[in-house]
Amino acid sequence: MPCDYSIYPPNWLSEIRPRILARANNKCEVCGNVMFFQDSQLAHRICKSKMHLKKYGKEIIHHSLNLALVCGLECNSAVNIGNNPMEVEKLIKRIEDSLRG
């Protein structure tokens, strides 16, 4: 499925992706594969479904704490916590705290 960048924030490619790449040391956060910018993927721990976007808002869904650098689909699904309500709640709290600064 091609990426639909229209639902991403405007600084997705210019700021967010480079920031996550640097944070992860250019390595897949699941399996440790080394990656380059062009073949890196960012996985959303709480996936960016319309329902979640509506419930939590873009600031939370596209927050760097909700993102992980991954090398492919398998590692992408490994970081998904959408089916674990406790984890979701904890992560939302961490993001809200960090947004409040």
Ligand SMILES: [Zn+2]
């Ligand atoms: Zn991987």
